[in-house]
Amino acid sequence: MAGSTVSGIGSNIDTQAIVKSLVDAEKAPKQAQINTQTLKATTSLSSIGKIQAALDAFRGALTTMGTDSSFSGLTSSSSDEKVATITTGSGAANGTYSLVVTQLATASKLSTRTFSGGAPSVVNSGATPTTLTISQSGKNFDLSIPPGATLQEVRDSINTQFSTSGLSANILTDSTGSRLVLTSSTMGVGSDLTLSGNSGIETGSTVIDVPKNAKYTVDGSIEMESKSNTISEAISGVNIKLVSVSPTAANASKATPTIIAVSTSAPALKSGVKGFVDTYNALMKAISAETKVTIGADGTPTAGALTGDSSMRTLMTSIRNELNALSGNGSFKSLAQFGISTESTTGLLTLDDKKWEKAVATNAADVSSMFAGKTGILARMTAATDSYAKATTGTLAERSKTLTESLTDLKKQQDSLDERMTLLQTSLSSKYNAMDSLVAKLRAQSDSIMTTLNALNNPKDS
Numbered sequence: 001m002a003g004s005t006v007s008g009i010g011s012n013i014d015t016q017a018i019v020k021s022l023v024d025a026e027k028a029p030k031q032a033q034i035n036t037q038t039l040k041a042t043t044s045l046s047s048i049g050k051i052q053a054a055l056d057a058f059r060g061a062l063t064t065m066g067t068d069s070s071f072s073g074l075t076s077s078s079s080d081e082k083v084a085t086i087t088t089g090s091g092a093a094n095g096t097y098s099l100v101v102t103q104l105a106t107a108s109k110l111s112t113r114t115f116s117g118g119a120p121s122v123v124n125s126g127a128t129p130t131t132l133t134i135s136q137s138g139k140n141f142d143l144s145i146p147p148g149a150t151l152q153e154v155r156d157s158i159n160t161q162f163s164t165s166g167l168s169a170n171i172l173t174d175s176t177g178s179r180l181v182l183t184s185s186t187m188g189v190g191s192d193l194t195l196s197g198n199s200g201i202e203t204g205s206t207v208i209d210v211p212k213n214a215k216y217t218v219d220g221s222i223e224m225e226s227k228s229n230t231i232s233e234a235i236s237g238v239n240i241k242l243v244s245v246s247p248t249a250a251n252a253s254k255a256t257p258t259i260i261a262v263s264t265s266a267p268a269l270k271s272g273v274k275g276f277v278d279t280y281n282a283l284m285k286a287i288s289a290e291t292k293v294t295i296g297a298d299g300t301p302t303a304g305a306l307t308g309d310s311s312m313r314t315l316m317t318s319i320r321n322e323l324n325a326l327s328g329n330g331s332f333k334s335l336a337q338f339g340i341s342t343e344s345t346t347g348l349l350t351l352d353d354k355k356w357e358k359a360v361a362t363n364a365a366d367v368s369s370m371f372a373g374k375t376g377i378l379a380r381m382t383a384a385t386d387s388y389a390k391a392t393t394g395t396l397a398e399r400s401k402t403l404t405e406s407l408t409d410l411k412k413q414q415d416s417l418d419e420r421m422t423l424l425q426t427s428l429s430s431k432y433n434a435m436d437s438l439v440a441k442l443r444a445q446s447d448s449i450m451t452t453l454n455a456l457n458n459p460k461d462s
Contacts, residue, residue, distance in 0.1 A: 092237025188227025
């Protein structure tokens with residue numbers, strides 16, 4: 001703290017130490033209050049942040065589990081993954097299907113005329129920019145070509161500007177020169193690429209590939225078509241990715257079908273449930289770490305930053321209520337019936353393997369019924385935590401905002417206290433300096449008087 005330095009030369013008193021003691025005594029109560037409140041707010045804010053992160057991870061996992069096949073217990077297989085690969089999603093059911101692919105979906109591809117100068121050929125020799133327009137499915141993509149631009153620069157501009165729209169360009173070169181080849185990631189009939197504009201590049205362009213639909217049959221049905229090689233509508237809940245046309249064996253009149261199989265797998269179902277248990281336990285551990293009371297080696301209890309916090313108790317109660325509520329439309333409606341229970345000491349979930357195996361052998365379908373759907377555990381737990389997890393208006397976000405504002409206010413209080421103490425030290429130092437100067441003057445006068453008196457008492461002989 002800045003201020004005048006008092007040495008006490010005149011009074012022989014350590015006035016600097018006196019000033020410091022007075023300032024420290026004045027500052028101590030308020031400083032202790034600020035320190036205590038700052039520490040509490042900082043640790044609480046850190047704890048809230050940790051719980052917010054854990055809750056976000058928990059809710060993200062619930063969303064993933066609700067959209068993939070975690071609780072369907074289904075596995076899928078393709079007898080020939082060179083023809084098609086399979087994944088299952090919501091709505092899939094046990095079944096075996098015969099797939100024959102007669103044609104893959106393809107994209108449009110076209111080529112410009114050949115430029116004899118190769119890739120460095122100047123495509124705009126004028127003094128003003130020209131425009132090349134690439135059209136697809138009723139949408140135009142206009143590319144401005146500046147004076148002096150080369151074929152290679154046109155290619156680079158197309159790839160930079162229109163790659164997110166699925167368009168790409170490359171240059172093919174042979175002994176006659178170079179040509180620009182355009183293609184698209186959009187497949188299917190009606191997605192033809194065309195060129196227009198006033199750049200001259202569009203003149204003489206030719207179609208290399210005409211876009212086509214994929215053609216296939218399932219279980220010998222009438223031929224079906226798709227604008228993409230990824231098919232999700234053919235079999236409910238089954239996503240099929242076509243890789244190639246079905247092969248035809250030698251001396252065979254028909255193509256060899258690929259067998260698609262979807263079946264229930266107890267290990268897959270258990271993996272999904274185990275994933276939920278682990279996700280739930282991770283959140284409970286995160287909350288417990290910030291709310292529990294720990295006992296030190298000397299037996300002294302230490303409370304967590306959020307010990308006794310009512311909002312944390314309400315959050316945990318809300319989640320556990322949804323966990324314990326009956327759900328689903330099967331014979332088994334509770335997790336306990338499948339061997340999933342809560343430890344009394346930790347509040348964490350455990351899975352009894354023996355009880356699980358016995359229950360899933362006869363009631364596997366009930367697991368999906370309990371977890372999935374609008375009234376399943378996943379949806380209900382997500383809804384139960386909504387009011388806490390909202391990014392700006394949720395309970396945790398509001399708590400973080402309040403604590404941050406409190407820390408800002410405490411910083412202002414600290415600055416104000418420091419300023420007041422500086423002024424107090426300056427004032428006290430000034431007063432003690434004045435006192436010291438006065439004492440010095442009085443001592444000087446005293447010494448002068450004593451000198452005079454001594455002279456009078458000791459006259460010299462004449």
